[in-house]
Amino acid sequence: MARSKSRKIIVKGLWKENPVFRQILGICSALAVTNLMINTLIMSISVVFVLAMSNLTVSLLRNVTPPRIRMMVQVLIIASYVIIVDIMLKAYLPDISEALGPYVGLIITNCIIMGRCEGFARSNPPWPSVVDGFACGCGYAVILFLVAFFREFLGFGTVFGMSVLPAQWTRWTIMVMAPGAFFMLAGIIWIVRSFEKKEEEQITGRS
């Protein structure tokens, strides 16, 4: 029973309530760090870590935290984990830390994290909260990887820095720049949502 519950949470995070293409959250970083897959990988790991850990901490403290100051507590927790990630990147992956620039610090303001703390971890026990954080983080990561794959593939002709297209390939420079990210993300949301058209029509009142 516990397992099926975990599975439900994972399906929700990855698909049914995917933070990026369902809730349109975390778009800022989704656009900013997706021009190279290696950056995306590190960013995704960071977000998954911060999400799971903040969810766990918020959930552990859920019965003691006075509701009046819960937002303050959540921000404190999230910020602490993000700073820890930032320090670790600076110490062990300085090149990537530089490439990601301010976007690691900006994980603090990523709505996905506060959204999950507020919407899930605050009212659920620790284990499901960790699973939820992990699932939502992966849901975010999957979309980022999709965007990054096409941007790097078309923009540089490489995948994870390895050349896969012939040298005479004309690079789609626009894919590396910000507009490329907008096109890709919009395209992905469009494709994914047209799969779910029927489901949407049943609940038209919501939109």
Added chain:
Amino acid sequence: MIKNKLFSIVYMFLLTLFFTGLVSAVHTFNQEEIRLNEHIKLQKIILHVLGMQPDSNVSDNEISRIFNKRIKSEEQQGRIIYRGYGPDGTTLVGYAFPLFGPGFWGPVFGMIAVDDQLEKIHGIAFYKHSETPGLGGRITEEWFVRQFKGKRLVPVQQKYFFLRPPGTAQAENEVDAITGATGTSRAVEKLLNSNLAEYLALLAKHASGT
């Protein structure tokens, strides 16, 4: 009610104490590593502006080895200057010194290298700033910094460089500014000229004195 408020304050205080303690511990633990990374980064930049950078895929140890052989740092009146030597490690080829000043949004840090006669620019780099990405942030891009390479250092009205509207720079002491980043361009022009004036005077005095 009072009790609740008091609890909130004490709770928040303790939680903050715990998390700041945790973050400080992680920071202290990794401080040395971060410092080392920044040290290597600075060495790379100095070698780069002096035109001595090896291939991009050499190890950090190799960078340090080249740096120790070809660069000597010294302090002149509280200012740090790096002397760059040829591959043999004895003939002086130029000087590198830091650029620093207010940008449009925050401080800008850079490095510049001039030849041993203080007549030409070897190279220039900006490595830390808070300018708008895609606008002022483009000061780090190759096309912008490449413009300075080989330029002669002849002051006109105590200024070495003028940043002109993009595409209109023609004279020896003019370079293209950045479109959409007038504030940053002006700030960079100002910090470049003031740093150059200060360090070149210092270097000239020092060179004639020895």
